[in-house]
Amino acid sequence: MNTRHSFAIISILVFITLFLVYLKNAASLPNTQNNGFSRKWLDKAIALDATEEINTSFQRISGISNSKFFLSTLKPDVITTFSLDLKAQDTIFLNLPKINGSYTPNILNVDSTDIRIYLPNLALSLYSSFTENKFDSSKFQSDIYTRFSQLSDSQIIVRALSENQTRQKFKKVNTRTGEVLKESKIIEDDDSFMGFDSDGTLNYDSKNKLLLYVQYYRNEVYCFDSNLNVVYKSKTIDTIKYNHTNYTKLNKAGSEKITTSESRLIVNRNCIVDSENGLFYVLSNLKADNESPPLYNNNNTIDIYKTINGKYVGSFHLPREGKSRILSAVVTPPYLVALSKGNLSKYKIDYTDLK
Template sequence: MILVIGFGFLAVYLLMLNANSGEKNNAFVRKIKDPKLKVLHMFEFPDKTFEFSPGSGSKIKLNRYADKLNLYEIDYGLTKLDTIVIRYPILFNSKAVNIYKDIFQSTVLCTNLYGDILKSSGTQSEVLKLTSFTFDRFKAISPHTIIARGRYPHGKNDNRSITKISITDSVKLEKEYVLPNLANGIFANEGHLYYDRENARVFYMYYYRGEFLSLDTNLNLLYKSKTIDTVLTADITTKVKTDVKENKRVIMQTKPPKVVNAFITADKNQIYIRSRLKADNDTELKFADNSVIDTYDSTTGKYRNSFYLPRYRGIKVSDFQVKGDTLLAIYGKYLVKYSMDEH
């Protein structure tokens, strides 16, 4: 049996923030536009472990790594942070290292790597079990359906899939979109899963090669799109090590992978991707002082233009969302709301 070991979610997260990708010549150029960003409001979180949660509504939904059990929300004026307390029945293993959470309308959905699935709406909660399939991050597309980033054994390696799972009286795997079987399997296919609720589109962006996918909610592929960079394959090397104690062979990465694109979000008819690569027309100073956001047409996947998102108090952005003429960005423990010209 071969166990596949990566650097873990937290390591990948930190790598995306800190990797040095400022090569002098990457053989592509950007079409830079100025979104005329203006700071409207700022809120200081109690720590640096917050990220946006996909939940929509009258308030901004947030996850917090320092509190794996609950969700958070804040008003769009950034005045008051509230905790959305989630009560876990005894059948759900809340001591799991990672608990993945999302909220759709008034329904909260939580999962862990033990296959526990919690569906909670108001005073009613139920726990279901899925033991035949492993997945981690997911997005709720309805109160009863999720799209998840799956993991399954493939030969001597593991691989990734995007999977539709229905959660009613039982749990059912509705459909699976299998990512390409590459030499470094699960490592080469690591990526960011995003659901565009407004347009009912699923996006999957690879971290280590310049490509993203667009699928409908039945996981039919709408298109594959190449990002503006020239990276076609993931720069990943692995080795097999024997774990004598566990009597297993373990596949490990021999060095941290090079991040090409860090994360993806969408609004209206546009996709926003934070690139980690310097274009030939990005000056060293501009690239060092800003994060570069590349935009694409969400219908076709074609590149449109790019803009610079500046540091805030010396910190580069760790997560962001766009809502019309508003951009929300997290910099460490600071949440900043900008006005911007629509792109």
């Protein structure tokens, strides 16, 4: 091999190495430099009470009753109950009916007596009780929905695609008849394609009768009542006001799918409602200026807000068990229960500084 060829190969390898370093740094850029905001730390407000290693297949906490938690995988046909001291109890196998479509994706809601499975891509709900294990179904008078929150046994709120599938609206639906009772855009200035830019997490505060929609990709929170009347619009404490991306269509196995053509910066990963204490907890994906990189990387950062007005209260950390971020969490005062990959942990909340 002559010198010229050797130099060319070395140049290419150097370029590839530098390019990979650039991609790695660019991907984590928002959390390797200051993001323009600081947090009020309330780490003494939370303390570990119990922790258990569990099967890594569990992906979500699908419900809670007075005496147990219900954990499930991404498939809705098996539910495992855990006691409040985090011990596995029973495994329940559901006799799911055959449907004209897929059970993926699904939303599984479980309480002490009832099981409800919602299939967003089919606008379909399935209902059963633990005693019967036989499902009734209801087809919604609505298009595909992307977000969901249950108000009662017979009513839900969904964020669903419009008839031409270019925008999304919030809809109040009767689950027994499938009838759409009311609809509203809520996010009036959202003109993004299929509402993707304003995607978020939808939660219901049953005590205050309020819904919270926390956006994934920017610092916006919408609070509205069960009749889809906006109560207030607020912001999370970070500074991400605009986070647009482009989309592309992919044809795979004879079907057309729409996906992002570039990576997205997730600002808020999830929201947990504490109805009894009028609070909601946002799992943030951004490092604060007064938060060191090791502290951020080794913990889940949670910001606390008042449900009634969206006012920021403070923040605390929860350890990243096994380096895994929180997959699902619920609050049953005074405890917060968090599911990570292979781990279930219970934390006790001290509300003294959260009022």
